[in-house]
Amino acid sequence: MLGLAARLDRGRLIRSGVLMLLGYAATPFIALGLRDLTNAALSGDVSAATIAALVVAVLLTFELMLGHFAHLSYFEVGELAEVALNEELLRHVNAGHGLERVDDPEFADGVTMVQEELVRTRVALEAVLQLGGLLLQVLVTTVVLAMLNPWLLLLPVAALAPVFIGKRAQATIDAAKENAAETTRQARHLLELATTPAAIKEIRLFHGEQELLRRHERAWSASTRLLWRAHRRAATLRSAGQSVFALAYGGAVVLIISQVRDGRADVGDVVLVITLAVQVAVQVASALNLLALLQGVGRTVARLTRLRRSTGAAATVGTESSGVVPERLNDGIVLENVSFHYPGTDRLVLRDINLRLPAGGSVAIVGENGAGKSTLVKLLCGLYQPVSGRILLDHGDLADVPDDEWRKRVAPLFQDFARFELLVRESVGLGDVARVEDRDAVADAVDRAEAGGAVAAVPGGLDGLLGKGYGDGAELSGGQWQRLGLARTMMRDRPLLLVLDEPAAALDAAAEHAIFERYRDSAGRVGAVNGGVTLFVSHRFSTVRMADLIVVLDGGRVAESGSHAELMARGGLYAELFGMQARVST
Numbered sequence: 001m002l003g004l005a006a007r008l009d010r011g012r013l014i015r016s017g018v019l020m021l022l023g024y025a026a027t028p029f030i031a032l033g034l035r036d037l038t039n040a041a042l043s044g045d046v047s048a049a050t051i052a053a054l055v056v057a058v059l060l061t062f063e064l065m066l067g068h069f070a071h072l073s074y075f076e077v078g079e080l081a082e083v084a085l086n087e088e089l090l091r092h093v094n095a096g097h098g099l100e101r102v103d104d105p106e107f108a109d110g111v112t113m114v115q116e117e118l119v120r121t122r123v124a125l126e127a128v129l130q131l132g133g134l135l136l137q138v139l140v141t142t143v144v145l146a147m148l149n150p151w152l153l154l155l156p157v158a159a160l161a162p163v164f165i166g167k168r169a170q171a172t173i174d175a176a177k178e179n180a181a182e183t184t185r186q187a188r189h190l191l192e193l194a195t196t197p198a199a200i201k202e203i204r205l206f207h208g209e210q211e212l213l214r215r216h217e218r219a220w221s222a223s224t225r226l227l228w229r230a231h232r233r234a235a236t237l238r239s240a241g242q243s244v245f246a247l248a249y250g251g252a253v254v255l256i257i258s259q260v261r262d263g264r265a266d267v268g269d270v271v272l273v274i275t276l277a278v279q280v281a282v283q284v285a286s287a288l289n290l291l292a293l294l295q296g297v298g299r300t301v302a303r304l305t306r307l308r309r310s311t312g313a314a315a316t317v318g319t320e321s322s323g324v325v326p327e328r329l330n331d332g333i334v335l336e337n338v339s340f341h342y343p344g345t346d347r348l349v350l351r352d353i354n355l356r357l358p359a360g361g362s363v364a365i366v367g368e369n370g371a372g373k374s375t376l377v378k379l380l381c382g383l384y385q386p387v388s389g390r391i392l393l394d395h396g397d398l399a400d401v402p403d404d405e406w407r408k409r410v411a412p413l414f415q416d417f418a419r420f421e422l423l424v425r426e427s428v429g430l431g432d433v434a435r436v437e438d439r440d441a442v443a444d445a446v447d448r449a450e451a452g453g454a455v456a457a458v459p460g461g462l463d464g465l466l467g468k469g470y471g472d473g474a475e476l477s478g479g480q481w482q483r484l485g486l487a488r489t490m491m492r493d494r495p496l497l498l499v500l501d502e503p504a505a506a507l508d509a510a511a512e513h514a515i516f517e518r519y520r521d522s523a524g525r526v527g528a529v530n531g532g533v534t535l536f537v538s539h540r541f542s543t544v545r546m547a548d549l550i551v552v553l554d555g556g557r558v559a560e561s562g563s564h565a566e567l568m569a570r571g572g573l574y575a576e577l578f579g580m581q582a583r584v585s586t
Ligand SMILES: Nc1ncnc2c1ncn2[C@@H]1O[C@H](COP(=O)(O)OP(=O)(O)OP(=O)(O)O)[C@@H](O)[C@H]1O
Pocket: 103, 342, 343, 345, 349, 367, 368, 369, 370, 371, 372, 373, 374, 375, 376, 415
């Protein structure tokens, strides 16, 4: 934490560290000041007593105020550190070849936990500085006590007892709460049942009130019995812990008074021990609490380190890519014996797929839920690598091509498209980040996606804000969001693969038909220029039949493929599904 803070803003870190240490160091010196004040007062030295009183006053002011000034600086550094760590997390999530890492449950858990815990970064930096201050306090206090009498060094040790025994007491209560959780929930449930209008009807009819009350009482007294016992035990433990320190405290005072009697110490030293002994108990307890907090942060840092390592490993994958994406497709995209399973499972979702998606053509993928359609699309987009087999662009292997180069040539609209709550023009323009500020390009994409209606629904049009996530933006319907997603896809002007994965899930049949036709026209134009393939997944056969090639997936395998006429003539799965839908819709 300190290293990160120093890299981000060394000046602020030093300032806050110095202020914090001065504030904390003041505390033991207050005790020394009080000793001098007492001695001066007893000897009747008014001027020495006045000076000592002034010093105590200044030190008290330091103790009270410097922490607040330190806060001004470390708060800002803490915020910078939080931003830096969040950015780092974003880099880890987006590093690597495809989506394999994001799908890895261990990686996903690590990211979620780090994300949740990073909000404590600010508190962690404060805790590190406070711990430094406390250690300084304990050090000064220990030295002063040792100079008075080495036996007094037992005081900080005795101060550990209330903390550890207090923790044991808290664990007793927590365990009891856990044991009583079921009966407590049961009692709450019965009470809720007895007061819910819907249930009261039946309870009255069955005369169940007395039985409910009896059960509630039984459950309630069972859990309170457990909790009371635990609280009593905890109170006894806590008092025992405090007694250990109280004994040590009493012993220290007796010791120092006996030294005064022997003339080896003065009355001021008694005041000093009384004050320091109380301080040391607070210091030890606070330091242990901070250590526990920092242990939690330590776990976050360990998780972040694991993410860093796996990012390092992921960054080396695919760096050897030497192929180039062809400017245009002449033959098409060919899948050779492609099989795939998701990371973390070994269930094959795609098996031995052999397909040729012809350059400039439109291809529809159909199949029942879970057949593997979206997975095939993700593989073609380069978001995952086949576990065996190859995907060829004309004759070059997709695996040899740098990820970014291929992704630039893919224009996708996924089933679970993103709802970017940004300005409308930004949400669309993200389809081609280089042209995100190009208003004409955005307007043109909106036009080609027929998303004018969705844009008009947003106050401010292209400059209007979408969503209520952080501002008072416009709420759009599912279909309108999808139109904007389609417009985003249209921002890509030279795609080699156009993908519409169930584009019409949120649209009606007529709208889907219109979208597909428009898409096919625009794809046809693109296809004629650079041989791009249009791929779409749909459950609506009225749209599917328009495609040049229809691929029917069944349980991760290609069951059949061909044109609508060919597949109908074959009388296989496609003809069966087509007939079924036709019957349902008539
Ligand atoms: N990220 C993932 N991790 C593990 N398994 C997954 C993942 N995504 C999908 N699957 C599994 O892969 C199989 C194929 O899913 P896919 O989404 O490709 O089917 P689909 O044909 O597109 O279905 P639908 O018509 O419902 O969209 C399913 O059994 C699904 O549970």
